[in-house]
Amino acid sequence: MKWYEKIGVQLFEPGREQTPGELVFFKLFELFVIYYTIKFAWDWGLYTQFRNTEVVLPLGVANYMDISIFFEHNIALINAGLISIFSIAAYFRKGPKWLYMVVMVLLHIQYVARFSQGEIPHSQNLIGMSVLCFAVGAWFFPEKKIMPRFVLGSIIFFIGLGYTSAFFAKLIGTGINWYDGRHLWLWISEKSIDILSREGVYSANFLQELALKSTVAASIILLIGWFTELIGFTMWWKKIRPITTTLLIGMHIGITLSMNIRFDAFVIQLILVGYPWYKVIDQYIKSTPAIIHKWI
Amino acid sequence: MNKEYSKKGMKVIGVIFVIFALLVAPHEGEFWPFSIYPMFSQAGNPWTRAMVIDVTDHDTDEIWEAHSLENLRGNPVPVGKYGVDQIDYSNFMSKTRNWTEPRRMALIQMFGSENIGSQRWMASKVHGKMVGEDSVAVIVQPFLLFTADSVYMNPLLDESEYFRGGN
Numbered sequence: 001m002k003w004y005e006k007i008g009v010q011l012f013e014p015g016r017e018q019t020p021g022e023l024v025f026f027k028l029f030e031l032f033v034i035y036y037t038i039k040f041a042w043d044w045g046l047y048t049q050f051r052n053t054e055v056v057l058p059l060g061v062a063n064y065m066d067i068s069i070f071f072e073h074n075i076a077l078i079n080a081g082l083i084s085i086f087s088i089a090a091y092f093r094k095g096p097k098w099l100y101m102v103v104m105v106l107l108h109i110q111y112v113a114r115f116s117q118g119e120i121p122h123s124q125n126l127i128g129m130s131v132l133c134f135a136v137g138a139w140f141f142p143e144k145k146i147m148p149r150f151v152l153g154s155i156i157f158f159i160g161l162g163y164t165s166a167f168f169a170k171l172i173g174t175g176i177n178w179y180d181g182r183h184l185w186l187w188i189s190e191k192s193i194d195i196l197s198r199e200g201v202y203s204a205n206f207l208q209e210l211a212l213k214s215t216v217a218a219s220i221i222l223l224i225g226w227f228t229e230l231i232g233f234t235m236w237w238k239k240i241r242p243i244t245t246t247l248l249i250g251m252h253i254g255i256t257l258s259m260n261i262r263f264d265a266f267v268i269q270l271i272l273v274g275y276p277w278y279k280v281i282d283q284y285i286k287s288t289p290a291i292i293h294k295w296i
Numbered sequence: 297m298n299k300e301y302s303k304k305g306m307k308v309i310g311v312i313f314v315i316f317a318l319l320v321a322p323h324e325g326e327f328w329p330f331s332i333y334p335m336f337s338q339a340g341n342p343w344t345r346a347m348v349i350d351v352t353d354h355d356t357d358e359i360w361e362a363h364s365l366e367n368l369r370g371n372p373v374p375v376g377k378y379g380v381d382q383i384d385y386s387n388f389m390s391k392t393r394n395w396t397e398p399r400r401m402a403l404i405q406m407f408g409s410e411n412i413g414s415q416r417w418m419a420s421k422v423h424g425k426m427v428g429e430d431s432v433a434v435i436v437q438p439f440l441l442f443t444a445d446s447v448y449m450n451p452l453l454d455e456s457e458y459f460r461g462g463n
Contacts, residue, residue, distance in 0.1 A: 004306045004310070004376060005299075005302070005303050005306060007306065008302040008303060008305055008306035009299075009302060011302075011305070011306075012297050012301070012302040013297070013301075013439075014297045014298050014299045014301065014302040014331075016297075018297075022356050038440040045346075047309045047381070050379075051379070051380075051381070051384070052404075053402060053405070056387060056388070056391055057387075057391075059323075059326060059327075059328065060326075060327050060328050061322070063323065084299065103393060108328055108329070111328045111329075112328065115328075116393055117381075117387055117388070118383070118384065118386075118387025118388070119381070119383040119384060119387060120326055120335075122331060122333060122335060124329075125328065125329045125331055126329075127329075128328055128329025129329045131329075132312070132329060139457035140303070140308055141305070141308075145297060146297055146301050149297040149301075149305075150297075150301075150308075151306050152307060154305070154308075154309050154312070157309055161313075162331070162333055165333055165334075166332075166333035166334075166335075166337075167333045169325070169332050169333060169334045169337040170336065170337045170339070172337070173334065173337030173338045174337065174338055174339040174340065174341075178337075180337050180339070180340070182340070182426060182429075182430075182432075183340050185426075185432050185457065186339075186340065186341075186343065186424060186425075186426060187336065187345075187431055189424050189432045189434055190424055193345040193347065193365075193422050193424070193434070194345060194382050194383070194386070196347065196372050197345065197346065197347040197348070197372060197374075197375055197382050197385070197386070198374060198375055198382040199374050199376060200372045200373065200374035200377075201372075201374075214402040215430070240409075
């Protein structure tokens with residue numbers, strides 16, 4: 001067996017029988033992805049329509065087209081409407097099997113229209129990657145027994161890859177001294193201005209106080225976070241996955257406390273894909289509801 | 297799922313990964329939802345953010361000097377209350393190279409004349425950097441004073457601060 005086939009065994013678990021709990025969990029997870037897809041489409045669409053006036057930073061396809069056309073004539077809102085309709089249809093398996101791919105393309109356009117103002121947020125990336133994995137799964141692995149495993153396995157693959165990639169981006173961007181605690185001081189002060197500006201008030205919490213008092217404490221905080229990113233790819237192994245996931249969730253709580261950056265959808269998604277929830281559901285249901293069979 | 301499909305699944309992931317690499321490589325690591333997650337990768341650099349400060353109750357001759365965060369001239373205006381994204385506002389302030397008339401008036405448009413009312417608000421840049429080995433210095437630089445219908449540039453700053461050329 002080749003090395004990548006071994007990773008495939010860990011991600012897709014080909015030897016394990018499909019259970020009712022697995023299918024129910026899969027549709028619940030898909031519902032979570034659809035909910036955030038529609039929410040983001042409207043949040044971005046409304047902001048684009050009412051706030052964006054000119055392109056400051058072109059991202060993605062905005063490098064090759066004039067994305068400012070989405071700022072007027074309600075085009076961003078129409079796009080949000082289309083994303084909503086297509087997502088719901090795709091959820092219920094109505095329409096062609098490439099419908100999720102259309103949602104992916106429209107959502108990309110919605111993102112680059114909204115975030116053409118200079119900010120490059122990442123908290124919505126996991127939802128975007130999930131839509132992509134649903135798109136590829138629905139198109140190339142539409143069979144009921146295959147699609148759930150491919151979708152969840154590929155999502156886990158790209159989550160793990162993303163964290164480890166973030167580790168190397170820091171190593172290349174700054175060097176081995178990235179974890180110097182004084183770097184955290186700069187970020188805490190920068191984020192404190194954001195909070196003060198957004199809300200009019202700011203007060204440091206206990207973790208920020210601790211980091212600002214001691215370079216050693218600040219360095220340890222950064223080092224723990226950086227190391228956790230490095231081992232992100234260990235999510236690929238099913239036995240280690242819950243441990244890695246727990247460490248990653250802890251890291252996100254640390255980022256929220258130290259730098260006031262929240263990753264709600266990110267963390268909920270980690271909780272959903274990082275643990276074998278289907279085992280819990282299997283304890284309560286013995287057969288797959290007919291309606292779930294219809295929607296897989 | 298059998299082993300054959302598992303193998304095929306990994307090959308499809310491999311194809312997605314290649315597309316991922318081809319898209320992010322020429323786009324500075326970002327092609328949503330693909331990303332190499334470069335946030336916070338360049339540590340230790342000075343930063344610039346922005347705030348709005350309500351200077352209605354302060355005399356005009358005392359509002360233009362740069363000052364520390366502890367000596368703010370007036371109270372911070374919570375921009376989120378007016379539906380403005382703080383990061384977008386910061387980028388608007390720090391990345392604008394030429395403060396032309398339309399660009400200055402866009403500041404009023406951003407917050408809405410009706411929200412500004414009879415108040416005088418100062419759009420300030422906030423600079424942070426390491427000083428020595430063990431402290432961060434934060435300086436607030438008043439930049440544009442704006443009311444419901446007018447925007448004024450800081451008379452203490454050189455014109456080159458407002459018109460830096462290029463796009």
